[in-house]
Amino acid sequence: MAFHFRFGPEDLLRCRFSLSPRWETQEAVRTLMRPHRQAYHLPWLRQIRAAADGLDLRPLWLLMPRRGHNPDFLSPPPLGPSVTFDEELAQVRAAAEADPQALHEDLRRALVCTPGAAEGDLGRRMLADPARAVRGLADLYEQAWAALVAPHWPRLRALLEADILFHSRRLAAGGLRALFDGLHPDLVWSGDTLSIRRPAHHDRRLDGQGLLLMPSAFVWPEVVGGYDPPWQPTLVYPARGIGALWTAPAGPAPQALARLLGRGRAEVLCALHEPASTGDLAVRLGLAPATVSAHLKALYGAGLLLSARHGHRVLYERTPLAIALTTAADSSPH
Structure with missing residues (x-):
């Protein structure tokens, strides 16, 4: 049946x-x-x-x-x-x-x-x-x-x-x-x-x-x-x-990544464990949308993000280079 x-x-x-x-x-x-x-x-x-x-x-x-x-x-x-x-x-x-x-x-x-x-x-x-x-x-x-x-x-x-x-x-x-x-x-x-x-x-x-x-x-x-x-x-x-839908936000970005990118951009990059929009990230991180937008623009320009339109919203996700950076930073000594 x-x-x-x-x-x-x-x-x-x-x-x-x-x-x-x-x-x-x-x-x-x-x-x-x-x-x-x-x-x-x-x-x-x-x-x-x-x-x-x-x-x-x-x-x-x-x-x-x-x-x-x-x-x-x-x-x-x-x-x-x-x-x-x-x-x-x-x-x-x-x-x-x-x-x-x-x-x-x-x-x-x-x-x-x-x-x-x-x-x-x-x-x-x-x-x-x-x-x-x-x-x-x-x-x-x-x-x-x-x-x-x-x-x-x-x-x-x-x-x-x-x-x-x-x-x-x-x-x-x-x-x-x-x-x-x-x-x-x-x-x-x-x-x-x-x-x-x-x-x-x-x-x-x-x-x-x-x-x-x-x-x-x-x-x-x-x-x-x-x-x-x-x-x-x-x-x-x-x-x-x-499985991770209701989990608490991740902790602060690794110090090594923050020194490389700046604290704000590092936090945005680490928060993109799944594709998200500017508004989603603003809510997730407790930041103003304009601040998040500026960080996303800089990360995109550096080749660390991809973007795709879904309806009226633009979703951002990490490139392989960004994934490698965040993974390496997570495992490095602080």
Whole structure:
């Protein structure tokens, strides 16, 4: 049994990456009720515990069965490579004005995956007025975003963008086979088909839409494939580097590197253990963006950094020379 994505010739040219703050909010909510997902997120859980206790997340949890359907209207794929939470929430709110029968069926399919959910008071109220239910769920997503994810979004976004940059280069260097082989152990690429090992069977021809690939900090250890027509076929996989996502910032830059480059530039270079933007580094280091920008310009001019544009943001990463310098400085006597 497996979940199959069937590729045609056009689909091979239409695979793209995106990230979704709304999806991260959904999966953060799901992580609160799934202990097996929490190992990497214990520092985050301690930070948001009081805020989470102030939210009534039961309506969202009711639509998150352990196996089975999740409502597509509540989690539409992002429309672009770098959308905002407000833009995505507007999509969810628009669903409340869509076909009531389609809303009812989408909610019903999710509720029946949890025994007794459709017959309970909350489930019955959702099915009696699907449009009102979707509006209420959108409000709850907005509250969850503000309490659980938005304060940490710069750190999460930096992780997701670094993952996209890494896998985009992997795709360019080795094609789809190399890309899919490195995303998750449950993925198998064979012929023209990408399969996800699953206890249930599902088959989806991409029909020229291609496949949307989304890294997620909170979906680990799972990989998720889904969306029925007409939604964009989407694969959500665990982002690289989540083991260090919530770790404290590294200590001061090594003295040897600081003497060579200056303390500020050395700190910026050492902080680029993953690609990051000027704003990300400013938050990470507690410096003014203008100060970070000046350091980045100098390091780039010295051949120690590469840059790549992702949406409206420019990400910087260390060159092999910079990696050698930071590694040598770490191991040198202080």
